[in-house]
Amino acid sequence: DTGVSQDPRHKITKRGQNVTFRCDPISEHNRLYWYRQTLGQGPEFLTYFQNEAQLEKSRLLSDRFSAERPKGSFSTLEIQRTEQGDSAMYLCASRAAKGWLPGANVLTFGAGSRLTVL
Amino acid sequence: DAKTTQPNSMESNEEEPVHLPCNHSTISGTDYIHWYRQLPSQGPEYVIHGLTSNVNNRMASLAIAEDRKSSTLILHRATLRDAAVYYCILRELIQGAQKLVFGQGTRLTINP
Numbered sequence: 001d002t003g004v005s006q007d008p009r010h011k012i013t014k015r016g017q018n019v020t021f022r023c024d025p026i027s028e029h030n031r032l033y034w035y036r037q038t039l040g041q042g043p044e045f046l047t048y049f050q051n052e053a054q055l056e057k058s059r060l061l062s063d064r065f066s067a068e069r070p071k072g073s074f075s076t077l078e079i080q081r082t083e084q085g086d087s088a089m090y091l092c093a094s095r096a097a098k099g100w101l102p103g104a105n106v107l108t109f110g111a112g113s114r115l116t117v118l
Numbered sequence: 119d120a121k122t123t124q125p126n127s128m129e130s131n132e133e134e135p136v137h138l139p140c141n142h143s144t145i146s147g148t149d150y151i152h153w154y155r156q157l158p159s160q161g162p163e164y165v166i167h168g169l170t171s172n173v174n175n176r177m178a179s180l181a182i183a184e185d186r187k188s189s190t191l192i193l194h195r196a197t198l199r200d201a202a203v204y205y206c207i208l209r210e211l212i213q214g215a216q217k218l219v220f221g222q223g224t225r226l227t228i229n230p
Contacts, residue, residue, distance in 0.1 A: 033217060
């Protein structure tokens with residue numbers, strides 16, 4: 001298992017463009033989380049999936065943000081009409097559901113996708 | 119969400135022990151204490167967690183006060199690779215997301 005993979009690692013875009021990030025969690029993990037991290041701050045929770053169901057969304061997730069996990073495996077986070085304030089690191093994490101599986105009580109994070117909006 | 123308080127930064131020397139404190143005076147009986155760290159240009163990584171008793175693993179030790187209002191992460195012999203931001207987080211044992219709420223953490227600098 002290669003851990004949580006995120007793509008792309010870096011994205012530079014112009015204000016107003018749409019961007020999409022992809023996250024591939026650890027295969028047996030059915031819980032998936034998206035976080036956002038700005039410079040000098042800790043990660044902030046954005047949204048949570050259990051299998052394909054999006055069960056919780058932060059108020060930070062404005063209407064321009066949409067996340068999906070169509071088959072309960074990989075997830076995408078799309079930002080429409082990007083603004084300079086969207087510049088941040090977008091982190092994906094996954095967790096096993098069953099208490100006896102390794103990692104059930106902890107989140108495994110990917111390396112993140114860094115977005116720069118010019 | 120329950121809050122934790124950590125020093126903004128700490129400094130230590132290579133091969134010496136490091137004690138990273140965390141205060142969580144509003145902790146409830148079912149909150150687990152988790153520690154994660156974030157190395158430069160990487161996502162956070164799990165370090166250790168505990169509920170009431172002290173815990174040891176290959177990375178670190180976690181010492182939990184008897185009243186659970188504070189805890190200390192102990193790195194027994196710091197290396198340069200331990201330079202990171204360390205986050206102390208309370209995780210509620212409830213149904214649902216069980217998301218982690220990060221603070222600003224402690225930035226640990228290790229001197230050669």
